[in-house]
Amino acid sequence: MYYFIVNPSANGGHGEKVWRKLERRLQYLGIEYKAQITGAPGDAAMYAACLAEQDQKPFVIVAVGGDGTVNEVLNGLSFDEPVTLGYIPVGRGNDLARSLKLPRSPDKCLRRILDSRYHIWLDYGVLSYENQSPVHRRFAVSSGMGLDAAICHDRLEFQKKARRNQKSRRSFRLPGRLVCMLLGIRQFFRTRPVKGYLILDGTRKVEFNHIYFISAHIHPYEAGGFRFAPKADGSDGLLEVCVVHNSSRLGLVPVLVDALLGKTASHRGVRFYGCKEAQIHAERPVPVHADGENCYIQTDIHVRCIEKTIRMLV
Numbered sequence: 216m217y218y219f220i221v222n223p224s225a226n227g228g229h230g231e232k233v234w235r236k237l238e239r240r241l242q243y244l245g246i247e248y249k250a251q252i253t254g255a256p257g258d259a260a261m262y263a264a265c266l267a268e269q270d271q272k273p274f275v276i277v278a279v280g281g282d283g284t285v286n287e288v289l290n291g292l293s294f295d296e297p298v299t300l301g302y303i304p305v306g307r308g309n310d311l312a313r314s315l316k317l318p319r320s321p322d323k324c325l326r327r328i329l330d331s332r333y334h335i336w337l338d339y340g341v342l343s344y345e346n347q348s349p350v351h352r353r354f355a356v357s358s359g360m361g362l363d364a365a366i367c368h369d370r371l372e373f374q375k376k377a378r379r380n381q382k383s384r385r386s387f388r389l390p391g392r393l394v395c396m397l398l399g400i401r402q403f404f405r406t407r408p409v410k411g412y413l414i415l416d417g418t419r420k421v422e423f424n425h426i427y428f429i430s431a432h433i434h435p436y437e438a439g440g441f442r443f444a445p446k447a448d449g450s451d452g453l454l455e456v457c458v459v460h461n462s463s464r465l466g467l468v469p470v471l472v473d474a475l476l477g478k479t480a481s482h483r484g485v486r487f488y489g490c491k492e493a494q495i496h497a498e499r500p501v502p503v504h505a506d507g508e509n510c511y512i513q514t515d516i517h518v519r520c521i522e523k524t525i526r527m528l529v
Contacts, residue, residue, distance in 0.1 A: 218276050222280030230280055274299070275300070298526065307439065314447075336527075339354065357432045358503070358510075414493065430444065440475065442479075453490060454493065454519070457487055461484035466484050495515070
């Protein structure tokens with residue numbers, strides 16, 4: 216049985232158009248399926264939680280949307296047993312799809328999901344922080360604090376405005392990468408570096424004086440196509456932690472350009488660490504994200520990797 220959790224608002228309403236085509240295809244093929252259409256943030260997590268509680272197994276949950284939709288589904292699931300997921304990317308960023316090299320065509324993604332030979336076992340991450348009480352949030356792609364999170368926060372605000380404009384018939388759409396680039400340029404001049412440190416696997420402490428951002432990756436890409444962690448492997452049981460620190464703001468330019476172009480190059484002020492878990496501390500509150508979703512402003516976070524729990528149809 217296939218359960219589709221569909222975000223019709225993904226990519227400025229493109230998700231709805233894609234789902235109509237996919238639904239016609241499913242009906243033509245005679246596939247048994249049910250669909251849940253999200254209407255507000257949190258719906259995808261709620262639907263996934265309801266499906267995880269039901270007795271009918273095995274079943275496949277397919278997220279139709281962007282990385283945020285996958286994140287909600289991931290956070291709604293119970294992992295008492297291995298879970299089978301599919302993903303049809305129709306968002307603006309689609310970093311998970313880029314990392315997994317999924318087909319760009321939604322129809323091709325559907326065909327591969329219906330052919331269960333195409334699957335891999337994936338890790339996921341857990342972000343923990345304090346927000347009046349302890350919060351634990353899963354992430355499929357990456358979590359971070361600093362400049363990358365500030366860009367993600369800006370992008371969420373941009374998407375809210377875009378949805379309001381769409382409802383008032385003043386609709387416009389920009390490619391996800393272009394949105395991230397424009398917001399990134401703005402945050403590039405706004406963000407100030409901060410002192411902080413990492414504690415890797417509970418034993419190794421590394422301190423930095425001018426941190427612009429720290430990102431912990433399950434997969435290489437984040438923020439709409441920036442390849443900040445080229446060695447990240449979604450099935451190795453490890454996080455790839457990227458620390459970008461530089462006393463000169465201009466020193467960030469080649470780092471961001473090469474990440475956007477997907478190049479692998481060594482840069483002064485960029486350090487990488489492989490670990491199962493990391494504690495991250497900043498001397499003043501900075502923005503935090505998980506798969507691009509807003510996790511507010513924090514000084515201390517903890518990230519860890521949960522190994523090979525997700526059976527992903529690719």
